[in-house]
Amino acid sequence: MIKTLKSFFKMSIVVFVVISAIAGYGVGFQIEDTFSFLNFFSMILGTFLISSGSLSLNQVQESHRDAKMPRTEQRPIPSGKLSKKVALSISLFNITTGSLILFFLVSELSCYIGLIIIVLYNVFYTMHWKQKWKFAAVPGAIPGALPCTLGYAAVNPNIYSSESIYLFLVMFLWQMPHFWTLAIRYKDDYAAADFPILPVVVGNDRTIFHISFYVWAYAFLAIMSPFFVDFYYAYFIIVIPFAMLVVWLFFKYVKNEKTNDKAWLPFFLATNFSMLAFLFAPLIDKWTPIIIHT
Numbered sequence: 001m002i003k004t005l006k007s008f009f010k011m012s013i014v015v016f017v018v019i020s021a022i023a024g025y026g027v028g029f030q031i032e033d034t035f036s037f038l039n040f041f042s043m044i045l046g047t048f049l050i051s052s053g054s055l056s057l058n059q060v061q062e063s064h065r066d067a068k069m070p071r072t073e074q075r076p077i078p079s080g081k082l083s084k085k086v087a088l089s090i091s092l093f094n095i096t097t098g099s100l101i102l103f104f105l106v107s108e109l110s111c112y113i114g115l116i117i118i119v120l121y122n123v124f125y126t127m128h129w130k131q132k133w134k135f136a137a138v139p140g141a142i143p144g145a146l147p148c149t150l151g152y153a154a155v156n157p158n159i160y161s162s163e164s165i166y167l168f169l170v171m172f173l174w175q176m177p178h179f180w181t182l183a184i185r186y187k188d189d190y191a192a193a194d195f196p197i198l199p200v201v202v203g204n205d206r207t208i209f210h211i212s213f214y215v216w217a218y219a220f221l222a223i224m225s226p227f228f229v230d231f232y233y234a235y236f237i238i239v240i241p242f243a244m245l246v247v248w249l250f251f252k253y254v255k256n257e258k259t260n261d262k263a264w265l266p267f268f269l270a271t272n273f274s275m276l277a278f279l280f281a282p283l284i285d286k287w288t289p290i291i292i293h294t
Helices: 002-009 011-028 037-061 084-106 108-132 137-153 162-185 187-192 198-202 204-223 233-256 264-293
Strands: none
Touching: 002 011, 002 037, 002 084, 011 037, 011 137, 011 162, 011 264, 037 084, 037 108, 037 137, 084 108, 108 137, 137 162, 162 187, 162 198, 162 204, 162 264, 187 198, 198 204, 204 233, 204 264, 233 264
16 A cells, blocks of 8 residues: 555655755745744645645546556556545545645745645646647646745745745756656657657657757756855855756767667756755755854
8 A cells, every 4th residue: 555655646756846845945944043843844744745645636637648658557546556536535635734734834825835836737737738738848847846935935935035036946947858858758658648748749859959948047057056045165066067967968868869768867867866956055055154153
């Protein structure tokens, strides 16, 4: 049952969501404020519940399409491990409980951001954009980028600050290279499920062309991060090397994509790890001088 729930909640994605929310929490926390373990762990639990609820609700909504894709046909609903009724109940329970935890134990603003994530992802993206538009990943990246903002809002209401916007943009720009690279790898699966994603509609070469814009913007944003957030040693040790690595591996991917079936993997992994690096470097640089001084 635990294995079934891990698959149903898409735990690998949920972990990324929670980690990004923690980064937002740490960057948004004000030095003069008193740290609250209750607030922090409530934010983690609330974020876990709404993200797992939203992602599992997505599986309920797309179960008929999942059954057509070899990559997803063994998910709990199409494989018969969970009925749609039970799956829907679990999803709604997680969303409701997570929202209440955020509202009463964290901050009202964090709860509202969580609800915005759910509406954008499960209503607009899942039910409309993804089914009808080849560029659905672009607006769909908005709810995917908001967990950082949710974590930030848990301790700081100024979500339009430069550091909050930077965290949002990192996750927003990261998602197009991440998703479209994966979409190229599983293009046939998406075609079988009638998803009009970019590689299915315009082909691999044109998709890589579109990815390139976001790779350059993503790396440039990271290099320009001192204009948005505090910077110290982590910027030079972590951010700049990862920005250069992502660009270099993208060129390797472009060069070898047609001759090597696994050419996508190093670039795909680098984008994922770089996202964490770009989110946590400002957190490290914000608190390291304070810790050293103390």
